[in-house]
Amino acid sequence: MKLSNKTKVLEQGEMTFAERIYLPAIIGGMGTTLKHFFSKKVTIRYPEEKRYLGPVFRGEHILKRDEKGAERCTACGLCAVACPAEAISMVADERKKGEEHLYREEKYASVYEVNMLRCIFCGLCEEACPKQAIYLQHDKMVPVFDDRSQVIYGKDKLVEKMDNRYLREGWK
Amino acid sequence: MEITSTLFTAKAIYVGVIFAVTLGIATYSTYFERVVAAFMQDRVGPDRAGPFGILQPLADAVKMFMKEDFIPSQSSKWLFIAGPCLSMLTALLTSAVIPFGDTLDLGNGLMLDLQGIDVNIGILWVFGIVSLGVYGVLIGGWASNNKFALIGAIRAASQNISYELAMGLSIIAILMLSGSLSTKNIVEVQQGGHWNILYQPLGFVIFIVCAFAECNRTPFDLPECETELIGGYHTEYSSMKLGFYLFSEYINMFISGAVMATLYFGGYDYPGFTFMLEKFGNNVAVLLGVGALILKAIFFIFIFMWVRWTIPRFRYDQLMGLGWTGLIPLAMFNVVLTGAVMLFTVNEGGSNWITVAGSWAGVALMLVVTAFYSQLQYKKKKLATA
Numbered sequence: 237m238k239l240s241n242k243t244k245v246l247e248q249g250e251m252t253f254a255e256r257i258y259l260p261a262i263i264g265g266m267g268t269t270l271k272h273f274f275s276k277k278v279t280i281r282y283p284e285e286k287r288y289l290g291p292v293f294r295g296e297h298i299l300k301r302d303e304k305g306a307e308r309c310t311a312c313g314l315c316a317v318a319c320p321a322e323a324i325s326m327v328a329d330e331r332k333k334g335e336e337h338l339y340r341e342e343k344y345a346s347v348y349e350v351n352m353l354r355c356i357f358c359g360l361c362e363e364a365c366p367k368q369a370i371y372l373q374h375d376k377m378v379p380v381f382d383d384r385s386q387v388i389y390g391k392d393k394l395v396e397k398m399d400n401r402y403l404r405e406g407w408k
Numbered sequence: 409m410e411i412t413s414t415l416f417t418a419k420a421i422y423v424g425v426i427f428a429v430t431l432g433i434a435t436y437s438t439y440f441e442r443v444v445a446a447f448m449q450d451r452v453g454p455d456r457a458g459p460f461g462i463l464q465p466l467a468d469a470v471k472m473f474m475k476e477d478f479i480p481s482q483s484s485k486w487l488f489i490a491g492p493c494l495s496m497l498t499a500l501l502t503s504a505v506i507p508f509g510d511t512l513d514l515g516n517g518l519m520l521d522l523q524g525i526d527v528n529i530g531i532l533w534v535f536g537i538v539s540l541g542v543y544g545v546l547i548g549g550w551a552s553n554n555k556f557a558l559i560g561a562i563r564a565a566s567q568n569i570s571y572e573l574a575m576g577l578s579i580i581a582i583l584m585l586s587g588s589l590s591t592k593n594i595v596e597v598q599q600g601g602h603w604n605i606l607y608q609p610l611g612f613v614i615f616i617v618c619a620f621a622e623c624n625r626t627p628f629d630l631p632e633c634e635t636e637l638i639g640g641y642h643t644e645y646s647s648m649k650l651g652f653y654l655f656s657e658y659i660n661m662f663i664s665g666a667v668m669a670t671l672y673f674g675g676y677d678y679p680g681f682t683f684m685l686e687k688f689g690n691n692v693a694v695l696l697g698v699g700a701l702i703l704k705a706i707f708f709i710f711i712f713m714w715v716r717w718t719i720p721r722f723r724y725d726q727l728m729g730l731g732w733t734g735l736i737p738l739a740m741f742n743v744v745l746t747g748a749v750m751l752f753t754v755n756e757g758g759s760n761w762i763t764v765a766g767s768w769a770g771v772a773l774m775l776v777v778t779a780f781y782s783q784l785q786y787k788k789k790k791l792a793t794a
Contacts, residue, residue: 252782252786253778253779254779256782258730262715262718265718265719266714266715266718268718269714269718270448270714272448272449273444273448276450277447277451278450278451279450279452281452281455
């Protein structure tokens, strides 16, 4: 049964003389390859050259600070609950007097760990966070590790550095 | 006595240099093969080992040597080892008769011929050794005790025999022109721009097609076609034995490039030879000629690669059909045409451009007549079916 009018009956007749001596077709093909020989290469030499992965790429985690440099995280644990891979764990602590410039809320995470072997980079922690504290950076991948001790990221690696703040496209 | 020993030393050095150059070019052919393939597919190819990846052949060699040297238990062991050795040996033997340059003046009246041995049957030597080359493949494939390897070996044997005929016939036309079997004489006849390609366009096409077949290169790489025969004759080979097989293929490419340059492109002749001779003396001009020959050979290696990454391989019956019903009759026609042109121009005192015009006109006439004839057949068939 004919499903569409696009079908085309192929009729392979006998080859013409030019086709039978092969050479014209071969030379034509060689012209094509020579054109590609001099054309621009599509290869991206990966470790040296990196392609922009887009504004929604989910890479390495970061714990944001606010404008004054205080940590936003209040250790509510919603990210750990939301995490389908159970990669996040934390220990909450109470802010002492005089630490207002370090922590924005009265409760903060004294320990905050992400297990990078467990993390599936789904971004649910980012969605769950009520304080806009945790983000998956769009421009930075988790580096390769060669030992299991390097896998669990503590606050030393996660908290945003003030001299190298993370900005996503569309933020001020 | 003194002179003999100096000449002997010089010759030994020359042989060593040619050996090193052949191996070096073959080594880097493996790298350039990959680069050319990559470029034609819009990629960049190997670029990790050293700047631009130029240390890649070294890395490949290390890999080859480090791999397990496996010999199948049911194979016939000595023949299994002899196969790749024979391939390598025959690949290297051919360069002995190729004149890489004219005579070099070493002072004290010493003249060094830049040719391994100037035997007066030079081109027959090339053919003999090339015919022996198939034994390496045949023995290796048979000794493997593997069906695929055996089929590959059989294919290689029948293919080489079929295409050697056409190759030999295309050479006969060259012999008629130069009147000698010596490669040196053939080159000397072509000096000063009288390259044989001008007189032998058809012969050259036949020769290059046969050279592709003899080197087992695409589109004639049926002995080792992966899709049908796993690896063909070298299915069971590993480590440096496999390396020898692959390497001998690249040496063969270089040698057949050099042979084609010798037979059809004037050997070590290059435009401006007399100018260089007057300006810088004999030795500089001669050494430039060596460079010219090697450049020509490398250009042919590029053509080999270019074709390999352009067209797919033939089906086996197409291969045989092309060899026996296509190339051999063409080569015979080429012999007749060459003879006819020589006969007609013998009274003209061998005037050059008449010979050239005659050769090309003959080929054109042949093409037109064949096209016309096939058109007639085509119409007749159409009428019969209609």
